Amino acid sequence: MILLNFTQIRLLTLGNYLKRMGRKNRQFNKFAQRKRERKEQEKNPQEKPAADTRKHYEDIVRENAAFEEYYKNQKVCPEEEWDTFMKTLKENLPTAFRITGSKCEAAALMKIVQSQYFSEILNMKLQVEGEGEQGEEIKPINLPWYPGGYAWQLRLSRTDIRRNEALYKLHNFLVAETAAGGVSRQETVSMIPPVVLDVQPHHKVLDMCAAPGSKTAQLIEFLHAEEDKMPTGFVMANDVDNSRCYMLVHQAKRLNSPCILITNHDSAVMPALELTNEQNPGSTKPLKFDRILCDVPCSGDATLRKNPDIWLKWSTGNGNNLHGIQYRVLKRGCELLEVGGRLVYSTCSFNPVENEAVVHRVLQETAGAVQLVDVAAMLPGLKFHKGMTYWRPASKDMVFYEKYEDVPEKWQTVVRPQMFPPKPEDLPKYNLDRCIRILPHHQDTGGFFVAVFEKVSPLPWEKDIKPAESSEVKEEEKKEPPKKKRRMGGYREDPFVFFSGEEEDVYPSIKEFYDLQQDFNATCLLTRCHVGKKKNIYLVSPIVKDVVSLNEGKMKIINTGVKTFVRCDNKNMVCPFRLSQEGLQSITQFIGPKRRLRILKEDLILVLQNDNPSKPPDVKLFTEQTQELVKDFATGSCVLEYKEEGQESNLELTLVGWRGVHSLRAYTATPDTVHYLRLLGADYSKYDVNKFKKASEVPDAETEANDVTETDATESTSAAAADSETNGAGADIEMVEQNAS
């Protein structure tokens, strides 16, 4: 047992202790830190330079008199809980994560987490000073309200995990599985909005303010709830900030979904889009969404535990300034929502001006067309306070107002009439108490606000819009060549060029080689260039194709489609395209037996453990069964399949493989390789480096560089790692093989 000696059972203290332990192993390296800061800044330029924040983070005085005065006055927390509320706010945030991926992989990973990684934590004890040898267990908490029980909260902060040698395996696990898409690190309360949105595989889902995309990832996971079945719905993830849209691209890439579309708009003025009208083929209808997430920009003061720099800059003005954009985004969300659909409005702010005031304003304007829903039953075991029904907007000089008439002229453009609460007699109309307020001390998390709406009828201003908005495509238009697509100003993405059908130049050889089934829809394949050699071929679901084709001129599409085929001109392969692991899950059901190899566990481990592209494992090393299978199997890209035969497990893995002249190998990126070896219970120790040990062996700069590999899962994943399928480089390998033979 590892006994950690602390003066208090406080995460803050634990953090400091582990920090000291970490420092023993790691000298501070200014050069590496500057490099890390520069990288951070490039990734997220809208945020303040890391150098400023980093300097403060460790020594920030976690106090702000105006914050306390404002929220005490607003009564966001019962008086008897105030001290606990403030005390918790000043502590570091515990780590939380979700296990993701296909059902069988998630179940297998869950077992591994519990049996291997949590046992390490359970062996650690927090010791209270003066209480002898015994301490309190740092027991991981399974979040009772998360579907399938796949989410966990630890009593350790991210820094604790990163800096403590005893936890290096857990740290490596979180980093590697985040890159492989097996785990998503996400703050506990931030997981709530997608859960209460209740996304089903057939839903058209819009995430209006999506970056960096931790909630988008959940929406995609819920959309793919039916394993091995392409959802008929899709997720459109939008953000106004172009650079942050690329965080969404990385997030989506990790999850390999052909059902996601990333767009770059101000969602308060999101364009009206169209969809093919299934009831009347050849005509279109307005695209309305079944589910909308409206996780608006906010003052973020409920994230003080994670972002202590907010203590330094908090002011009443922040909330007042954001109310307007929050209202406009929510209002547009209500317009884009299908009647019968559900919308979730959320913020990470305690401020009623950003929360209930925005909700109330929209409820008032929509006159009963949208209503708040009570979703407490969807969150068993979650502690929260009900929404507020009374608050007093305040000006920057901390004067609180009962009614708009009391607001001095100089503040009237800041404190607006719509920010005030409903009159007591109108309260029953709005059910503001159905909103959910989570305070940090409720279950040792960040704070959060969630309101769930349902649209029960068209909005008052929608009633006059006739269904004629749906437009017929006339016969003569059908025959005309497609009009030149209008390009959006300043919009520079490569085009999305769909295959015309089976007659597309490269398609026949792909179809023939991969034995593609008749029901595969070739028009869902696309490239990103009009002319020249096709390099990567992407796949989207039919509904995404419909949305892109009908609306490309109206919206700024940043990304869509999973990379499914990659050009690989190789004289041993009749088809010039190899498969890509990214798109394999989506296309595998259409690939015929000609290019599939079902191999044994030991053979799969053999190909995965080989990481030398110039020396792929010779077929003679495989079991007789596999040797027999590959004997007459044509060289080139293929699907490697494995199914665990056991009563307790139903693990099924599908990987991209490469049949060489004399060899067989996997074609996976390193994080995926580690993920599969882990699931198979095989040795992956060469990837599980103890950076603390390494630090004592190599110069400082390298150790610091190792640290940089850890990124916030919610912010980014290693795009490079995910992209480079490092376990294989088909063409090169073949060349080596040929030379050898």
Ligand SMILES: C[S@@+](CC[C@H](N)C(=O)[O-])C[C@H]1O[C@@H](n2cnc3c(N)ncnc32)[C@H](O)[C@@H]1O
């Ligand atoms: C609270 S963050 C969203 C977090 C995200 N939902 C997640 O879970 O990872 C708010 C986001 O809204 C974006 N944003 C701000 N104003 C916007 C607008 N008018 N339209 C669309 N997005 C906006 C910001 O760029 C920011 O990425």
